[in-house]
Structures are given as C-alpha cells and as structure tokens.
Amino acid sequence: MDQIIPNSTQQIPRIMVGRDVRISARNVDIYYGEKHAIKSLSVEIPDRAVSAFIGPSGCGKSTFLRAINRMNDTIQGCRMTGDVMLDNKSIYDKDVDVVQLRSHVGMVFQKPNPFPKSIFENVAYGPRIHGLAKNKTDLEEMVVASLKKAGLFEEVKDRLHASGTGLSGGQQQRLCIARAIAVNPEVILMDEPCSALDPIATARIEELIDELRQNYCIIIVTHSMQQAARVSQLTAFFHLGTLVETGDTDEMFTSPKDKRTQDYITGRFG
Amino acid sequence: MPDHIAKAYDSDLTSLKTMLAEMGGIAEEQLTNAIIALSKRDVALADQVIARDEKLDRLEREIEEKAILTIAKRQPMALDLREIMVAIRVSSDIERIGDLAKNTAKRTHAISEALPRRLATGLSRMGAMAQTQLKDVLDAYGLKDDEKAMRVWRVDEDLDALYNSIFRELLTYMMEDPRNISLCTHLLFGAKNLERIGDHTTNIAENIHYLVHGKTISEGRPKKDVTAMMNADIK
Numbered sequence: 001m002d003q004i005i006p007n008s009t010q011q012i013p014r015i016m017v018g019r020d021v022r023i024s025a026r027n028v029d030i031y032y033g034e035k036h037a038i039k040s041l042s043v044e045i046p047d048r049a050v051s052a053f054i055g056p057s058g059c060g061k062s063t064f065l066r067a068i069n070r071m072n073d074t075i076q077g078c079r080m081t082g083d084v085m086l087d088n089k090s091i092y093d094k095d096v097d098v099v100q101l102r103s104h105v106g107m108v109f110q111k112p113n114p115f116p117k118s119i120f121e122n123v124a125y126g127p128r129i130h131g132l133a134k135n136k137t138d139l140e141e142m143v144v145a146s147l148k149k150a151g152l153f154e155e156v157k158d159r160l161h162a163s164g165t166g167l168s169g170g171q172q173q174r175l176c177i178a179r180a181i182a183v184n185p186e187v188i189l190m191d192e193p194c195s196a197l198d199p200i201a202t203a204r205i206e207e208l209i210d211e212l213r214q215n216y217c218i219i220i221v222t223h224s225m226q227q228a229a230r231v232s233q234l235t236a237f238f239h240l241g242t243l244v245e246t247g248d249t250d251e252m253f254t255s256p257k258d259k260r261t262q263d264y265i266t267g268r269f270g
Numbered sequence: 271m272p273d274h275i276a277k278a279y280d281s282d283l284t285s286l287k288t289m290l291a292e293m294g295g296i297a298e299e300q301l302t303n304a305i306i307a308l309s310k311r312d313v314a315l316a317d318q319v320i321a322r323d324e325k326l327d328r329l330e331r332e333i334e335e336k337a338i339l340t341i342a343k344r345q346p347m348a349l350d351l352r353e354i355m356v357a358i359r360v361s362s363d364i365e366r367i368g369d370l371a372k373n374t375a376k377r378t379h380a381i382s383e384a385l386p387r388r389l390a391t392g393l394s395r396m397g398a399m400a401q402t403q404l405k406d407v408l409d410a411y412g413l414k415d416d417e418k419a420m421r422v423w424r425v426d427e428d429l430d431a432l433y434n435s436i437f438r439e440l441l442t443y444m445m446e447d448p449r450n451i452s453l454c455t456h457l458l459f460g461a462k463n464l465e466r467i468g469d470h471t472t473n474i475a476e477n478i479h480y481l482v483h484g485k486t487i488s489e490g491r492p493k494k495d496v497t498a499m500m501n502a503d504i505k
Contacts, residue, residue: 226345253347255484265347267279268272 013248015049015233022047022187022217023068028082030063030072037063039241041082045234047186050209050218052228052249055238056269061221064238065189068219069105070098086187103130106180110192112172114164114179119156122164122175123147126183142182150178151208170201177208181216188212190220194227206231225265229253237261271349282340283350286333286357293329293364294408296322300368301404301467304375305397308460309390316378319371326368333361348484356481360411363470363477367404370463370470377456385457386443392436393461399429400464403471411478419478422471423491429468430494436461437497465495 023045030038038060045051053061063072070091072078083090091101103126114122123143126132133139143160147153152174156167164175173193180188190209194202209231212218222228228235228249235252237244237260245258256262263269274280300319307316337354340346346354385393403422410418440454440461472491480486 225347229347251484254351256348262348263272266350267274267276267344267347269275 052232106185319375419475423475
C-alpha cells in the first residue's frame with residue numbers, strides 16, 4: 001500500500017502508440033573522411049507528428065537529417081553504413097531514384113532560399129519537373145493549394161508573379177515550405193527553419209508546423225529548446241554523434257532520463 | 271550537478287533556495303514557540319509569534335516574485351523548472367504552516383486556566399510530532415532526500431490518529447461539564463491546527479518526490495482523521 005510507483009524506465013514513447021512508423025533508421029554510422037559523425041544510430045520516427053532533433057553544435061543532428069533524403073550523397077568523403085527506411089523500404093537501395101525520393105522527403109533550410117523566380121514559379125517548379133500537373137489549370141490549383149497550406153496565399157495572392165526574393169524573411173520561408181509541399185511529400189525535414197526569422201515570423205512558422213503535422217511526418221532540427229518543446233511531440237537528443245535519448249517531448253523537457261540531456265537542456269553543458 | 275553556463279542563473283536559483291531555507295527556519299521556530307506559548311499560557315511569547323508571522327508572508331511574496339522573474343528570464347527546463355515550481359508551492363505551504371502556528375498562538379489569550387494534565391500531555395505530544403514532521407520534511411527538501419520525505423508522508427497517519435483521540439477526549443470533557451466548552455473549543459482548534467500543519471508537511475513531501483523523480487505520487491496518502499464523520503454519542 002505504501003509503495004511508490006517506481007520511475008518508469010526506458011519505454012516506448014506514448015506518441016508512437018497506435019501510430020505508423022514513417023521512418024526508421026537502423027545502425028546508421030556516418031563518416032566524413034576520418035571523422036565519425038554518427039555512431040550506430042537507430043531510431044523510429046512516427047507519422048503525422050513533429051519530431052525534434054536537439055543537441056549542441058556538431059552533435060550530428062543535421063548530418064543525420066540529411067541522411068534521410070540522401071543529401072549526404074553529394075558531399076565528398078561522406079560515407080554511410082546501416083540503413084534508413086521510408087515506409088519499410090530502404091532509401092539506399094540501388095533501385096531508388098534520388099530525385100523521386102526527394103519529392104517524398106522534402107526539405108526546408110535554415111536560410112530561406114527561394115529561386116530567383118516569381119512566387120508562382122517557385123511553387124510550380126516541383127510539380128512541373130515531377131510531371132504532377134496534367135495541365136495549366138491543374139498546376140495553378142496546385143500552386144494555390146500549396147500556398148494556402150503554407151499560410152502564405154492571402155499575403156501574396158495579388159502578386160503571384162512578383163519575385164520570390166522580394167518577400168520578407170518569414171514569407172520567404174513559408175514560400176519554401178509551400179515549394180516543399182507542392183510535390184506531395186510524406187516527410188518534411190526542417191533544418192533550423194526559424195533561426196533567421198524574427199519572433200513573429202517564427203510564431204507563424206510554428207503555427208504552420210502545427211497544422212502540417214496533421215498530414216505529414218515532420219522532423220525539425222532546432223537550437224531553440226523552447227521551440228522543440230512547443231512544436232514537437234517526440235524529441236531526440238544528440239550528443240557527439242550519438243543519439244542519447246528519445247522520448248515524448250513533454251517528458252523530455254520536464255524530466256529527462258539521461259544526465260547529459262538534463263545538463264544540455266538546462267543550460268549546463270560544459 | 272554542474273553549474274549553468276550563465277552564472278547569473280545559478281545565483282537566481284541559489285537565492286530562491288536561501289529564501290526558502292530562511293522561511294523554513296522561521297516556520298519551525300514559530301511552531302515551537304506557539305506550542306510553548308499555548309501550553310504554558312505565555313501571552314508575551316504568543317504575541318511574539320503573532321507579530322513575526324508577517325515576515326513569513328513577506329518571504330513568500332518575495333519567493334513568488336523571484337520565481338516568476340526567473341521563469342521569464344531563463345525559461346527553465348527539466349530539473350530547474352521543477353525546482354522553481356516546487357519552490358513556489360513549498361513556500362506557500364510554509365506560509366500556511368506559519369498562519370496555523372499564529373492561530374494556535376492567538377488562542378493563548380483565550381485560555382485562562384491551566385489545562386487538565388491529560389489534555390496538556392496529548393497536545394504537547396501532537397505538537398512534538400508536528401515539529402518533528404516539519405523539521406524532517408524541511409531537511410529532506412534541503413537535501414533532496416526523497417526517502418526521508420516519504421517517511422514524513424507516511425508517518426502523518428500517526429498525527430491524524432492522535433488528533434482523533436484528542437478530539438474524542440475533548441468531546442468527553444465538554445459533555446461532562448459545559449463550563450469546559452470554551453477552553454475545550456480553543457484546544458480543539460489548536461489540535462486541528464497541528465493536524466493541518468501535518469497535512470502541509472505531507473504536501474511538501476509530495477513536492478519533494480516530484481522534484482526528485484519528475485513524477486507525482488499516484489497513490490492516495492494513508493489518512494486517519496475520521497473526526498469529520500464523528501458524532502457526539504461517543505463514550
């Protein structure tokens with residue numbers, strides 16, 4: 001009767017319960033030349049949820065993020081062992097078309113990088129090269145729908161043919177998100193999407209991420225602990241190339257299990 | 271636990287702890303003096319207790335302000351966040367303990383005659399138990415000692431049990447001679463105050479558990495205070 005419930009040990013995060021695993025990595029090691037950047041990493045990422053990767057600079061979180069749409073392929077001297085599966089199929093199989101893969105796994109970067117083209121063309125580019133639109137009307141509908149999903153349409157509907165680079169930083173970032181979702185991806189990777197934005201633009205993007213998670217599997221790398229706590233349901237903490245701890249976000253930020261996680265998120269990392 | 275990279279953050283947290291330790295120390299003294307004042311009918315000591323309660327109220331306000339400011343400035347996470355939340359809650363429990371000690375001391379003025387020996391013994395036993403619980407739980411808080419806190423949490427049952435028996439006894443006295451009613455009513459409130467102080471120590475114990483483990487206690491606390499359901503037909 002007087003027993004206290006013991007501290008729960010490593011268990012499956014609640015967010016994974018009853019939810020599909022969209023991405024799973026198995027024993028991934030990544031090297032940049034001699035440097036061992038990711039050490040034997042295995043993780044499962046749930047669908048229709050936001051997963052945040054946090055950790056100090058150089059801990060490997062962006063490296064691992066790039067492994068999820070094979071962006072590391074283009075980096076010289078980078079090699080990888082292990083496997084990353086998207087919907088139970090390896091993305092490193094020989095028969096995988098990398099261009100196709102990247103339409104399934106979109107990416108949004110730290111600095112907004114719209115093409116030096118019109119707002120319309122920025123979004124239309126993906127569907128066009130992937131041959132997703134049957135005709136011009138179809139393409140227009142896709143562009144509008146994507147801009148709407150990215151919460152940008154109302155602000156740009158009167159100037160769709162103005163240059164994308166003329167938008168504000170926050171608008172440019174939402175344009176990049178619209179561009180990413182125009183090709184109907186299943187996964188959206190975001191590498192510090194708000195670090196170049198002011199607090200209001202950041203709040204808009206966070207609001208957008210929260211809406212997008214109803215339909216997409218989202219992974220966000222962020223240096224802002226508060227942002228990870230606000231937008232994600234699953235948090236993974238990286239340190240020195242190792243995945244230290246993965247857990248439900250609300251628990252990670254109130255009672256993390258690993259001392260390294262605790263020290264990092266409370267600002268004690270020495 | 272290593273220091274924060276921002277040293278000022280450490281000093282914010284340290285000053286919270288210092289204020290709480292000061293509050294705890296004052297509350298212990300207040301309780302001790304209130305019990306002495308009541309049992310010895312020492313009106314001067316009682317007045318001292320009453321006057322000093324204001325200091326506890328002020329400290330509670332200061333802790334709350336400091337805690338809120340720290341949350342706003344540092345956006346604490348994990349253990350730090352729990353420390354600050356628990357500091358707010360514990361300071362409010364200690365403030366309530368101070369109020370109850372003050373209320374007990376106040377009753378000294380109303381008691382004009384020496385207490386019957388058996389009652390005096392019972393009350394001082396309750397007082398001693400409440401003091402021990404308070405001291406132990408404050409020590410446990412200072413040391414983040416969950417085991418010690420849980421011992422306080424469990425032992426409060428005994429204080430409840432003693433309160434029950436004092437309650438019965440006081441009823442008996444009142445039924446025997448209505449002239450006892452005034453004295454006994456004051457003593458009853460005094461005993462109830464001590465029982466409530468015990469409850470506040472268990473709140474603090476639960477907060478210590480949360481502070482240490484990041485989980486709240488899911489089971490109910492063993493309770494033996496049944497006086498709420500007692501009628502006057504007991505003999």
